[in-house]
Amino acid sequence: MHFIDTHCHLDFTEFKLDLEQQLAHAHALGVDYFVVPGITIKQSESLLAFSERYSQCRVAAGLHPYFIDQHTDEALHQLILFAQNNKHHLVAIGECGIDGTCPQLPWQQALFAEQIKLSNMLQLPLIVHHRQSHHLIAQTFKQTPPKFGGVIHAFSGSLQQAQYYIKQGFKLGVGGTISYERASKTRKVFSQVPLECLLLETDAPSMPLSGHQGKVNEPRRLLDVFEYLCQLRSEHPEQIARQLYLSSCTLFRI
Numbered sequence: 001m002h003f004i005d006t007h008c009h010l011d012f013t014e015f016k017l018d019l020e021q022q023l024a025h026a027h028a029l030g031v032d033y034f035v036v037p038g039i040t041i042k043q044s045e046s047l048l049a050f051s052e053r054y055s056q057c058r059v060a061a062g063l064h065p066y067f068i069d070q071h072t073d074e075a076l077h078q079l080i081l082f083a084q085n086n087k088h089h090l091v092a093i094g095e096c097g098i099d100g101t102c103p104q105l106p107w108q109q110a111l112f113a114e115q116i117k118l119s120n121m122l123q124l125p126l127i128v129h130h131r132q133s134h135h136l137i138a139q140t141f142k143q144t145p146p147k148f149g150g151v152i153h154a155f156s157g158s159l160q161q162a163q164y165y166i167k168q169g170f171k172l173g174v175g176g177t178i179s180y181e182r183a184s185k186t187r188k189v190f191s192q193v194p195l196e197c198l199l200l201e202t203d204a205p206s207m208p209l210s211g212h213q214g215k216v217n218e219p220r221r222l223l224d225v226f227e228y229l230c231q232l233r234s235e236h237p238e239q240i241a242r243q244l245y246l247s248s249c250t251l252f253r254i
């Protein structure tokens, strides 16, 4: 079986010393490709060299709401220019979105809308971060509809919310959250939506699985996420793996 980790921050310092090993270890388990999101303009620019060095990594460019204080008008302008000039090296715009626990919500929303426009202009999908913000994301989608879909990273929410995103052309990112019993609502959603709407992701080095709390999450844990997902689904594991791989390739044109 083959897999794609559709969301992992492999350029973070946590992997500075052992990235080659991490990639090799994951690859031995069948993880062929890794999608590495952009989080600031500087870091998005640096991902070009990163993807040249690690050819199994595909990269995106975006302004993540966690770093809202760094995202000036100038940074947005630079992102637009950078993405236009390097469109063929990018698989998506993001990680962008709205985080209800971060400051400057009106500016977060404006930046998100601008990144939706950018993805529409470049015909690229979006990698969307959400946290206590489904209503604000829906509001932004209404004002600035995304045309090329994307993924709702680390989806958690109700079946109704899931169906709304699917209708907007989005996939739902399935990560380590489902390893926790407390995520029963999200687990149920992942068991109910069509298999074609799901993608696998680790969010490494963040979001360690149950039993690994406090540790650096690693891309090889994608297989664990897959096993947890298989427990929730009625399809055969091979069919699940094949569909998720196909959906990932199609969305990110890998």
Ligand SMILES: [Zn+2]
Residues within 6 Å of the ligand: 007, 009, 037, 095, 153, 203
């Ligand atoms: Zn992320």
